[in-house]
Amino acid sequence: MTYYAFSADEQPASPGSPYTPKLTRTQRLVYATAGVLIGLMSTFPNALTNVNLANISGSLGLYVAQASCLPALYFGMNASSNLALVKGRAQFGIPLISQGLLALYALTAAVQLIWPGLLMAALARLTNGLAAGALNSLCIFYLLVALPVRARPLALVVGISLTQFGTPLARLIPVELLAVNQWWGLHCLELAVPLALLAVTLIFPLPPSERVVTFERADVLSIALLTPGIVLACIVLGMGKAYWWHDTPLLGELSMACALLLAAGVLIEANRERPLLRLQWLSALNIARFIGVAFLMRLALAEQTFGSVGLLAAAGLNNDQMHDLFELVALSMVAGIVVTVTLLQERRLPLMVVLAATCIGVAALLDSQSSNLTRPHQLYLSQSLIGFGTTLFIGPVLLYGFIQMLRQGRENMISLVVVFSITQNVGALAGSALLGSYQLERSHVQGAALSDHLTIGASDVSARLATGSAALRAVVPDPLQAAVQSGALLARSLNGEATILAFNNAFQLLAGVAGLVVLTVSLSILRRHFLQTSKQKEP
Missing domain, CATH: 1.20.1250 (Growth Hormone; Chain: A;)
Structure with missing residues (x-):
């Protein structure tokens, strides 16, 4: 590929996109397979963490509420990554950006295996979000090279669709495999993904891209303001329900910092000649x-x-x-x-x-x-x-x-x-x-509405308590304690029913x-x- 002379119709569509040389059917199949693999795996590690978050928080020494910041860090970095990545690919080339970020993510995932904890988990999620931002585009580029000219618009459609498979795939991984040795299996799998994708990009590299100088000095300031602003917004959204929106002063402070950073970034962008x-x-x-x-x-x-x-x-x-x-x-x-x-x-x-x-x-x-x-x-x-x-x-x-x-x-x-x-x-x-948040509020409302129908002395309530107390006699001989436990079971049943009704309200919304x-x-x-x-x- 080094000495290949690209024709006029094989030129990249824009700086940062790869050349599109004429390929054999086998070469197209290889690029298409690599693109599909990259697309499917781009969001898989984060989805794997998200769907098991409540379980792995303990192995990291965290409360579930503390661990709720981890998905937020990923989403915030992924949302803001393209502020720099689009120009970065055009100026430094696709291989340096994509392979460099994959290597960085693999390094943090490896260190997390050795020193698990909040700090390394947070760094792993940040680098994962950054790498995923590059992988989303990389998947599209691989499909772009694989498809014939008339079908190339499909690369955008199929590529972005493949990135939606992360959560369903993560739900299919057996818990027993992930939970080995305090969820060491999950962290090993998270490390395996960037290493595998790094190998794919090295063995089957994209054609070269057109490189031009794109970054300006003012870009650095805009990125430095907008990126942490977006990340903070995601942290507030991610932790708001866990700590509750108006009960935690820290959420207000983070919201204020987010607003100031984003306002400053937007103000600078609004007054730039080439924003x-x-x-x-x-x-x-x-x-x-x-x-x-x-x-x-x-x-x-x-x-x-x-x-x-x-x-x-x-x-x-x-x-x-x-x-x-x-x-x-x-x-x-x-x-x-x-x-x-x-x-x-x-x-x-x-x-x-x-x-x-x-x-x-x-x-x-x-x-x-x-x-x-x-x-x-x-x-x-x-x-x-x-x-x-x-x-x-x-x-x-x-x-x-x-x-x-x-x-x-x-x-x-x-x-x-x-x-x-x-x-x-x-x-x-x-x-x-x-x-x-809406579901939680509605569960309180539904619980209050249901409890209004449970009055002490009512025949159906008395019958339910008596039945529960009788069922507990085998394990709770004391009649008074059995009655108390029966009341607790009735309250738990009421809360469960209120939760289901609240989910129904949320679905209606x-x-x-x-x-x-x-x-x-x-x-x-x-x-x-x-x-x-x-x-x-x-x-």
């Missing part, structure tokens, strides 16, 4: 609508990452009892990619988003009828709809933003990538935080969010149709 974030372009109506829809959809997708899993966890189920469910979710996500690729046309992009939001809304309504007897097999349909809607939404909405960017100038590339990354990462955290997306995009489609019809009628 990283083109605020005027981002405030245009079609782009603002794109940002709003992308953010709301990510909020609605919390139905699966927090809602349905939280519902089953409240019933005492763990990952091993959800394998069949998440196998179906993964297959549904594959089906979503297939449908997206089959139907992909610019005029159909809004319709595909409407269909995806409808699937999520219907799924949320189905789950809102749950009870304390709900088990994974009863969620097969609803969670499959969400898996299908996830990949049906993520690719088309990013492609829509990319098309708008191309029409108005490639200088908006960084703005598009950064804002889309923020909507997905911050939206994911915000969805879990807001849904979890998410159905409303999905409905808002359907309404917004549908009105946009109708408006565009009306304008086109009016122009055709003009003489």
Whole structure:
């Protein structure tokens, strides 16, 4: 490849993108396989940590509330990483950026194995978020090289869809494998992923990219202000429910620091001649609508990452009892990619988003009828709809933003990538935080409403207490203690029922969010149709 003379039609689309030489079928298959592997593994280590967070916190010497900052650190760094990565790839080349970040992540994961604790866990999540930001683009680049010219727009759609498989795959890993020697198995697996991907990029390197000087001195100041501001915002969202929003002064202090950093960064960007974030372009109506829809959809997708899993966890189920469910979710996500690729046309992009939001809304309504007897097999349909809607939404909405960017100038590339990354990462955290907080508040309301019907002396309450007391006599001989324990069991049963009802309320809220997306995009489609019809009628 060193002495290959690239023709005019093999030039990179932009600085930082690879050349696209003519390849044999075998070479295309190799690049496609590498791209798929990179896409699937880009979010897998963080998802593996997230779905087992409550269990591994003890092995790290942390309370669960303290450990809640770890996913936030990942999301914050991943959301802000493209402030520097887009220009970094163009100036230093794809191999240096991607392989350097993978090596850094592998190093912190290795050190975490030796010295587990909060500090190393936090550094591992930060470097994981940074590396994942590079891997998301790297997956797209590998697919771009593998596909023929006419099919290259599919690289963007399929590449970003593959990054959504992290959580379903993480749910399929047996807990026994991960929990070996105080969760040493999980940390070993986390180390294996960057090492494997580093080997893939070294054995099957991308074609070279066009390198140009892109960084300016003012970029350093903007990145230094915006990156910690976004990370702090994610920490507040991640820890808000655990420590509660208005009970912890530290959350207020972090929020203030976040606001100051972001305000200073935006002020600097607004007064730059060549800013990283083109605020005027981002405030245009079609782009603002794109940002709003992308953010709301990510909020609605919390139905699966927090809602349905939280519902089953409240019933005492763990990952091993959800394998069949998440196998179906993964297959549904594959089906979503297939449908997206089959139907992909610019005029159909809004319709595909409407269909995806409808699937999520219907799924949320189905789950809102749950009870304390709900088990994974009863969620097969609803969670499959969400898996299908996830990949049906993520690719088309990013492609829509990319098309708008191309029409108005490639200088908006960084703005598009950064804002889309923020909507997905911050939206994911915000969805879990807001849904979890709403569910907790509703559980108190539902618990109070249920307790109003439990009056001392009522025949049904007395019968329930007597039955419970009689059942406990075999292990609690003292009648008084048996009666106390029976009352405690009744209270626990009431709290469990209130929790399920609160989850149902949360699902109804998410159905409303999905409905808002359907309404917004549908009105946009109708408006565009009306304008086109009016122009055709003009003489």
